[in-house]
Amino acid sequence: MTDATATYTDGRAAPVPPGAVTRWHAGRPALDGPLQQDADDLTRHLRAGESLLAALPPAPRRDEEQARLAADLVTACRTLRERFIARHAEQVYDGLTAGRTRFPRLAELAFAAAERFPGLVPTRAELAAERALAQADKHGREIDQGIFFRPLIGSAMVAVSGYGAAYLVDIVAFGVAITLLRGLPSIPLPDGGRRADLGSVVEGLRFIRKRPVLWMCYSLDVVATVFAMPTALFPALAVERFHGSTETAAYLTAALAAGTFLGTVFSGWLGAVRRVGLASIAVVIAWGVALGAFGLARELWLALLLLGAAGAADTFSAVLRTSVIQRETPDELRGRTSGVLTIVGAGGPRLGDGRAGFVAGAIGPGAAAVVGGVTCVAAVLTLAAAVPSFLRYRLTPQPDEKDGPTQAPKGPEPTRGSEAETH
Numbered sequence: 001m002t003d004a005t006a007t008y009t010d011g012r013a014a015p016v017p018p019g020a021v022t023r024w025h026a027g028r029p030a031l032d033g034p035l036q037q038d039a040d041d042l043t044r045h046l047r048a049g050e051s052l053l054a055a056l057p058p059a060p061r062r063d064e065e066q067a068r069l070a071a072d073l074v075t076a077c078r079t080l081r082e083r084f085i086a087r088h089a090e091q092v093y094d095g096l097t098a099g100r101t102r103f104p105r106l107a108e109l110a111f112a113a114a115e116r117f118p119g120l121v122p123t124r125a126e127l128a129a130e131r132a133l134a135q136a137d138k139h140g141r142e143i144d145q146g147i148f149f150r151p152l153i154g155s156a157m158v159a160v161s162g163y164g165a166a167y168l169v170d171i172v173a174f175g176v177a178i179t180l181l182r183g184l185p186s187i188p189l190p191d192g193g194r195r196a197d198l199g200s201v202v203e204g205l206r207f208i209r210k211r212p213v214l215w216m217c218y219s220l221d222v223v224a225t226v227f228a229m230p231t232a233l234f235p236a237l238a239v240e241r242f243h244g245s246t247e248t249a250a251y252l253t254a255a256l257a258a259g260t261f262l263g264t265v266f267s268g269w270l271g272a273v274r275r276v277g278l279a280s281i282a283v284v285i286a287w288g289v290a291l292g293a294f295g296l297a298r299e300l301w302l303a304l305l306l307l308g309a310a311g312a313a314d315t316f317s318a319v320l321r322t323s324v325i326q327r328e329t330p331d332e333l334r335g336r337t338s339g340v341l342t343i344v345g346a347g348g349p350r351l352g353d354g355r356a357g358f359v360a361g362a363i364g365p366g367a368a369a370v371v372g373g374v375t376c377v378a379a380v381l382t383l384a385a386a387v388p389s390f391l392r393y394r395l396t397p398q399p400d401e402k403d404g405p406t407q408a409p410k411g412p413e414p415t416r417g418s419e420a421e422t423h
Contacts, residue, residue: 016055021069024048025076031083032247035091039117042084046119049077059137074139081120081147086246089151092117100160109152110145121148204336207329213277214328214337216390217321219383220284221344224317228291228376229352230307231256236365242300255304259311266312270319277393280320284380287313292373295366327395 027048029041053073056066085092094100096112104112114121122130122141130141157166208214231253238248273279290310297303322341329337352372360368384391 016052016069021052021073024052028076028080031080031087035088035095038084038088039120042080042120043118045080046077049073050119053139059133070139077119078144078147081144084117084120085148085151089154093152106149110148113148121145200336201339204333204340207333208337208340211328212387213324213390213393216277216383216387217280217324218340218344220280220317220321220380221341222348223376223379223383224284224287224314225345225348225352226355227352227379228288228372229349230291230294230310230356230369230372231349232353232356233360233365233369236360237303237369240364241298241366242303244300248300251300251304252307255307256311259308259313260315261311262308263312263315267315267319270316270323273320274394274396275392276320276324276395277390280317280324281380281384281391283313283316283320285377286310287317288373288376288380290373291376292370295369295371295373323395324393 024045027045029038029045031038031042033041053070056062056070059067059070062070092113096109096116097103110121111124114123122144127141130138154166157169208218234249234252235246238244238246238252242248244251270279287310290306290313294303294306294310297306325337325341326334356365356368356372359371363371
C-alpha cells in the first residue's frame with residue numbers, strides 16, 4: 001500500500017498514513033445492538049485494524065514508535081472481542097451448537113466461530129502463521145482464543161449444570177493452583193531469620209491485642225468490609241433498580257474502582273494529617289454513609305457518584321490505617337502485622353459479599369445496601385466510644401524526621417511519636 005511510506009512532520013518514516021489509527025479508533029463500534037449487527041460491525045472494524053497492523057514492518061524491524069502502534073492496535077482489537085463475546089456469549093454458543101444440541105470439541109468450536117464471526121477468533125491459517133514466528137514476534141493469537149472460550153465455557157456450564165457446578169470448577173482450579181504452588185522450592189532464610197509458623201502468627205496477634213490503637217486499625221477494616229461491602233449486590237441492583245444489564249453492573253463495579261484510583265491520585269494531602277485516629281474514623285463513616293445512600297439512589301448517575309465517593313474514602317482509610325500500623329510496629333514484628341493486614345484485607349470483602357447476599361435474599365438488594373451502610377456507621381461509632389484513645393491518636397514527627405521522610409520507630413515501645421493508647 002502506497003500510504004505505508006508516508007512521513008511524519010519531523011521526517012521519520014510512517015508505516016501508516018498520519019491520523020489513520022486515530023480515525024480507526026474514532027470509528028470503534030458501540031456493540032450494543034443485536035447479534036448479527038454487532039458481528040458485522042466487529043468484523044468490519046477488526047479487518048480495518050488488521051490492515052493497519054499488516055502495514056507495519058515485521059516485529060523484529062519495528063522501531064519504538066512502530067512497536068507502540070502495533071501494541072495499541074492489538075490491545076484495541078482484543079478489547080472489542082471481549083466486549084462482543086461478553087454481550088453475546090449465550091447467543092454465540094447457541095448458534096455454534098445448533099441450540100445446544102451438538103457439543104463439538106473445543107478446537108472445532110473455535111474454528112466454527114472463526115467462520116461464523118470473522119475476526120472474533122483466529123483462523124487455522126492465522127494460528128499456523130503465528131506458530132511459525134519466534135516467540136518475541138508473535139501477537140498472541142492464542143490469547144484471542146482464550147478471550148473467546150472464557151465466557152463461553154462459563155455460560156455453557158451454567159446452562160447445563162447451574163451456577164453451583166461453575167463455582168465448583170472454580171474451586172477445583174484454585175485447589176490445583178495452590179497444590180502446584182506448594183511444590184515450589186523454599187526460599188532460604190536470611191541470617192537470624194525465622195520460618196513462619198503458627199507460633200509467629202500467634203505472636204503477631206498477641207502483639208496487636210495488647211495495643212488498642214493497632215487492633216482498632218484492623219477492626220475498622222473488618223467493620224467496613226464485612227458490614228458494608230456492596231459488590232455482591234451490583235448485578236441485582238443493575239437489573240431491578242436501574243433496569244439495565246450486565247453492562248450496568250460493570251459500570252457500578254468500575255465506579256467503585258474509579259473512586260479508589262482517584263483517591264490514590266489525590267491522597268497527597270493525607271501526609272499533613274496529624275490526628276490520624278480521628279481521620280480514620282471519619283473516612284470509614286464516610287464510606288458507610290456513601291454506601292447506605294447508594295442503596296437509596298434511584299438514578300444511575302447518583303449511584304455511580306456515591307460509589308466513587310465510597311471508593312475514595314476506602315483509599316484514604318487504607319493510607320491512614322497503614323501509617324499507624326507502620327509507625328507503631330517495631331521492625332522485627334512488622335512482617336507479622338502486615339500479614340494480619342493482608343488476611344483482613346482479603347477475607348473481609350468476601351465475608352461482606354456473603355453477608356450482602358444473605359441480607360438481600362431476605363429484604364432485597366437496595367435495603368441490604370442501606371442496612372449495611374447504617375450498620376457500618378453504628379459499629380464504627382461503637383468502636384470509637386470503646387477506644388477513646390484512638391480518637392486522640394496523633395502522628396508527630398520524630399526528631400530525625402523534620403528534614404526527611406517519616407520513619408517507623410526502631411524500638412518496641414508502641415507510643416513513640418503518638419499519644420498514649422491505653423484506655
